[in-house]
Amino acid sequence: xxxWLLKSEPDCFSIADLAAAPKQTTYWDGVRNYQxxxxxxxxxxxxxxxxxxxxxAEPPAVVGTAKVVKAGYPDHTAQDPKGDHYDPxxxxxxxxxxxxxxxxxxxxxxxxxxxxxxxxxxxxxxxxLKTGSRLSVQPVRKSEYEAxxxxxxxPAPAESATAKKPAKRKAVAGATKGxxxxxxx
DNA sequence: GCCAACGTTGGC
DNA sequence: GCCAACGTTGGC
Numbered sequence: 157x158x159x160w161l162l163k164s165e166p167d168c169f170s171i172a173d174l175a176a177a178p179k180q181t182t183y184w185d186g187v188r189n190y191q192x193x194x195x196x197x198x199x200x201x202x203x204x205x206x207x208x209x210x211x212x213a214e215p216p217a218v219v220g221t222a223k224v225v226k227a228g229y230p231d232h233t234a235q236d237p238k239g240d241h242y243d244p245x246x247x248x249x250x251x252x253x254x255x256x257x258x259x260x261x262x263x264x265x266x267x268x269x270x271x272x273x274x275x276x277x278x279x280x281x282x283x284x285l286k287t288g289s290r291l292s293v294q295p296v297r298k299s300e301y302e303a304x305x306x307x308x309x310x311p312a313p314a315e316s317a318t319a320k321k322p323a324k325r326k327a328v329a330g331a332t333k334g335x336x337x338x339x340x341x
Numbered sequence: 342g343c344c345a346a347c348g349t350t351g352g353c
Numbered sequence: 354g355c356c357a358a359c360g361t362t363g364g365c
Contacts, residue, residue, distance in 0.1 A: 163363090189348075212363055270364075288346040290362050 159296040160200060161207040161284055162222070162258070171208045171220045171263055180260035181225060185233040186241045188253060192293035197228040197254040199295075206258055207296060207304060209284065215269040218304055221261030231255040264308035272313065278303040 162184065164170070174182055187193060204224040210217050230251035234243045246252040273279050283294040 165363095191348095216364065287364095288362095290347060292362090 158199060158201070158204045159207070159298055159301040160195070160204060160224075161209055161218075161294040161296050163209045163211040163292040163294075165212045166210045167212075170210065171260070174208070174222065174258070174260045175263060177260075181257055183226075183231075183255050183257050185231050185255045187231070187255065187292055188241060188243070189291065192291050193252075193254055195293045195295065196256055200224050200256045201227050205261070205301060207301065210267075211292075215267070215271065217267035217269045218264070218273070218308075219267050220263040221305070222258040223261050224256050225259045226257035228254040228256050266308065266312055268304060268307055272307075273304075276303065276307065 166172075169182070174180060184196070187196060202224055206222040206224060207218050208220045208222050210219050230248070231241070231246075231253040233239050233241045233255075234246035234251070234253045235248065236242055237244075241253075243252060270284070273282070274285055279285060279300055282296070282300050283289055283291070
């Protein structure tokens, strides 16, 4: 049994969208990065547990958990010429891109903003917190997964304890750059 | 909006 | 196979 973190922009597919989906289950399409693809295709198995992360959100945060319910299989959205994730090199005969199915685990009673996670010693090695970490599918250690779950059930730390933030920030809402991404890649 | 960090592309 | 140019990601 393995642990993972999946990123999604909430404007594209939030954990609330997952909660509203039939059977609270969805296929995780749109990953177009080879490293992430390899994990989807080769490593993720039914029963694996997933941290659900909202990227490009305010604030970016781990917001809940999910469970892998179907191992990697070809991502058919790569075959849709009208879709955002079309790749002419991907065919049914020789697929390039893969996806898994996930089902909602729980929505945390509170979000865990990345700034707060940066201050947690148990998460020091976490892939998400490394500079330049951009993978939309990341392996997570069991100890990290458990530390996150524990944190989610604790009250939010006092304002001063959360990691630094710039005094002022522009609102990020609607800051669309490039084509909309469903789930990253 | 900025920009660091990373992945991909393509000329050679 | 190198590597510069370019595109993308994503926190800030």
